[in-house]
Amino acid sequence: MSHDSPQAVPMIEMVSPDQTNHYGTLFGGHALPLMDKAAFVAAAWRYSRRTVVTACSERVDFKNAVHHGNLIEMTAPSSRPGEVR
Secondary structure (H helix, E strand, O other): OOOOOOOOOOOEOOOOOHHHHHOOOEEEHHHHHHHHHHHHHHHHHHHHOOOOOOOOOOOOOOOOOOOOOOOOEEEEOOOEOOOOO
């Protein structure tokens, strides 16, 4: 889904030192709330305009390290109403 899509919700965050481990890479425990925040905005603001919560999540595989000072772009598209992926 492209960023031009009215359903895509892009968000940008910068990785700060307090979010990194001794290797200078982002802790997974900080990455998950960022993904949840993007999903919340997509679900609450773009679709339902109501109170939403995260009921569950599927497996998350971290494939690349994100370093201190990097910008993270998170895009939360929806495959269908009621489901944000």
